[in-house]
Amino acid sequence: MERDFLDISRVSVRFGPGAPLVLNGIDLKVRQGEYVAVIGHSGCGKSTLLNVVAGLLTATQGGVILEGKEVTEPGPDRAVVFQNHSLLPWLTVYENVKLAVDRTAGRGMSRAERHDWTLRNLALVRMEGHAQKRPHEISGGMKQRVGIARALAMKPKVLLLDEPFGALDALTRAHLQDQVMAIHADLGTTVMMITHDVDEAVLLSDRIVMMTNGPTATIGEVLEVDLPRPRHRLALASDPRFIAAREAVLRFLYERHALPAAA
Amino acid sequence: MNAIAPPAPPADLAASTSAPVRRAPTLTDRLRPHVQHVLAVIIPPIMLIGLLVAVWEWASSSPTASLPPPSRVWDDAKELILNPFYDRGGLDKGLGLHLFASLQRVAVGFALSAVAGVALGMLVGSSRFAMRALDPLFQVLRTVPPLAWLPLSLAAFREAQPSAIFVIFITAVWPIIINTAVGVRNVPADYRNVARVIRLSPFDWFLRIVVPAAAPYIFTGLRIGVGLSWLAIIAAEMLIGGVGIGFFVWDAWNSSNLSDIIVALAYIGVVGFLLDRAMALVGRAVTRGTSEQ
Numbered sequence: 001m002e003r004d005f006l007d008i009s010r011v012s013v014r015f016g017p018g019a020p021l022v023l024n025g026i027d028l029k030v031r032q033g034e035y036v037a038v039i040g041h042s043g044c045g046k047s048t049l050l051n052v053v054a055g056l057l058t059a060t061q062g063g064v065i066l067e068g069k070e071v072t073e074p075g076p077d078r079a080v081v082f083q084n085h086s087l088l089p090w091l092t093v094y095e096n097v098k099l100a101v102d103r104t105a106g107r108g109m110s111r112a113e114r115h116d117w118t119l120r121n122l123a124l125v126r127m128e129g130h131a132q133k134r135p136h137e138i139s140g141g142m143k144q145r146v147g148i149a150r151a152l153a154m155k156p157k158v159l160l161l162d163e164p165f166g167a168l169d170a171l172t173r174a175h176l177q178d179q180v181m182a183i184h185a186d187l188g189t190t191v192m193m194i195t196h197d198v199d200e201a202v203l204l205s206d207r208i209v210m211m212t213n214g215p216t217a218t219i220g221e222v223l224e225v226d227l228p229r230p231r232h233r234l235a236l237a238s239d240p241r242f243i244a245a246r247e248a249v250l251r252f253l254y255e256r257h258a259l260p261a262a263a
Numbered sequence: 264m265n266a267i268a269p270p271a272p273p274a275d276l277a278a279s280t281s282a283p284v285r286r287a288p289t290l291t292d293r294l295r296p297h298v299q300h301v302l303a304v305i306i307p308p309i310m311l312i313g314l315l316v317a318v319w320e321w322a323s324s325s326p327t328a329s330l331p332p333p334s335r336v337w338d339d340a341k342e343l344i345l346n347p348f349y350d351r352g353g354l355d356k357g358l359g360l361h362l363f364a365s366l367q368r369v370a371v372g373f374a375l376s377a378v379a380g381v382a383l384g385m386l387v388g389s390s391r392f393a394m395r396a397l398d399p400l401f402q403v404l405r406t407v408p409p410l411a412w413l414p415l416s417l418a419a420f421r422e423a424q425p426s427a428i429f430v431i432f433i434t435a436v437w438p439i440i441i442n443t444a445v446g447v448r449n450v451p452a453d454y455r456n457v458a459r460v461i462r463l464s465p466f467d468w469f470l471r472i473v474v475p476a477a478a479p480y481i482f483t484g485l486r487i488g489v490g491l492s493w494l495a496i497i498a499a500e501m502l503i504g505g506v507g508i509g510f511f512v513w514d515a516w517n518s519s520n521l522s523d524i525i526v527a528l529a530y531i532g533v534v535g536f537l538l539d540r541a542m543a544l545v546g547r548a549v550t551r552g553t554s555e556q
Contacts, residue, residue, distance in 0.1 A: 056456055074459040086453035090475040090550075099471065103461045154461065 005032040005190060006053070006158055010062035013048055022048050024216040025062070028209060030158075035184055035191045037201035039249065040211030041259050046194045047083075049211075050162050053192060054080050066157060076104035079151035080160045084167065085143040087135040087150075094131035097121055097150045104154040121153040122146070124183060141172035145179070152183065161193040165200065173197075174233065177204060185230060198253070202245045203233060210252045213259060220257060223248055331522050339522035347530075354506060354514065358530050364506040365496050366534070368424070372431025373492045377485055380436045384443020384484070389473070394444070405437035409495035413502055423503040427496065434495040435488035442487070446480025447473055475550075482546030489542045493535045 011026040022045045030036050038046045051057035053064050055074040064071040087096045098118045106114040122128045125145035165173040195201050201208045212220040225245050236242040316333050323332040347359030386393045409430050416429040458468050500509025515523035
């Protein structure tokens with residue numbers, strides 16, 4: 001039972017022979033249902049790490065094991081929500097999710113079941129009312145919600161979020177964070193999220209993985225966030241445990257591993 | 264000096280009685296903005312054309328002028344202008360029929376080049392090996408002027424009609440190939456990643472991602488191609504003869520009918536413009552939503 005669900009072991013990545021290591025010996029074990037945030041300054045290779053877990057990138061050394069099976073290629077069991085939503089502009093919101101459903105979780109379902117499953121996932125992110133719109137007709141936050149619905153519709157074992165709220169305004173971001181928290185509580189999906197937002201990391205995750213600066217970035221510290229769920233951003237704002245966790249991450253990022261250029 | 268002098272009720276009454284009287288906008292009211300817009304678009308070019316015709320009339324009005332003034336063109340070629348579809352047998356036909364013959368050749372040649380161009384462009388865009396092998400060839404061949412192909416194609420086909428069609432094909436195919444290849448190569452990496460995560464088959468990847476993503480590029484290529492084939496057909500027809508607007512111009516030159524040539528040029532220009540517009544419209548309809556992010 002205590003077997004690790006997702007096991008990232010000794011992952012190093014270099015782009016091309018002779019180039020410096022981007023990631024150096026990353027070791028990380030994630031439990032089933034856990035919400036892990038990976039935080040670090042830009043250029044520290046955190047997106048590279050996510051791409052290795054997704055299978056979009058092959059590690060130079062080491063590897064990733066999910067439920068006892070080595071990751072060798074991308075697949076729907078590790079659905080990715082991309083930073084810039086990556087919806088296909090010529091398909092409607094419904095068709096974007098449906099395409100993923102048809103090729104992944106929907107295999108073996110009847111036509112009506114696939115339709116229902118698509119709508120169910122759109123409803124999960126409250127986008128069922130905009131199903132027939134095209135991506136250019138909806139806001140950035142809505143696009144990102146559709147991206148989340150598309151990823152969830154694949155029934156992934158691990159949901160990979162690559163700075164999913166980075167391009168959104170603060171209010172929209174807060175709204176989406178609450179939705180992701182609710183979905184995580186509902187479905188118990190294992191989540192690995194890349195972020196550079198300290199509040200977001202503390203609010204959402206069970207554990208925060210802090211990366212040192214690149215090149216040859218590695219894991220600097222791991223912080224357990226033992227805040228009870230469900231969490232509410234207003235109640236937490238003055239909670240000493242929240243403040244302490246936040247301070248620990250800030251100290252890591254701006255004291256011990258400040259960007260040389262930013263100093 | 265009384266602060267509450269104007270009593271309220273009459274004001275209310277006035278408002279309530281005047282409201283229903285306000286008439287609904289009539290047809291003229293609703294059409295006015297549209298008419299104004301159309302006029303604003305149409306009047307400037309009409310004014311300029313009027314001015315150019317006036318200058319032309321003035322410039323070629325002297326008895327020694329080498330080109331006929333617009334009034335002479337009208338007198339000489341009235342029948343050509345007013346009746347484009349007369350047919351007295353042989354080559355003595357209206358301009359509409361000549362244009363129709365030319366357009367038929369363009370339709371066949373351009374259709375062939377669209378099919379071959381898109382297919383080759385897809386191949387070159389998606390295979391590095393095909394690109395390395397074919398690109399140098401394309402880069403050299405595409406600079407060969409259309410008419411330079413004509414003697415060779417006449418020798419190969421031994422007939423005027425297929426030779427003309429081949430010249431159109433070989434002229435229009437290059438921009439279609441090159442634009443299609445660029446479109447295929449520029450499919451965003453994000454879409455590729457999405458396709459890999461949901462494990463699209465190569466066939467679905469091609470049909471559901473590559474084709475729609477490259478469509479705006481393909482239609483740009485087709486639009487350039489149709490313009491080039493219209494350029495090529497006029498020149499090719501001058502040399503091969505038979506029914507067709509190009510030969511009509513050549514024939515008019517041989518019989519010194521300058522007025523006929525001028526009328527034919529106007530027709531060629533208008534048809535070329537319409538071809539370009541038609542292609543742009545088709546492109547816009549097909550790629551609706553694709554180019555907007």
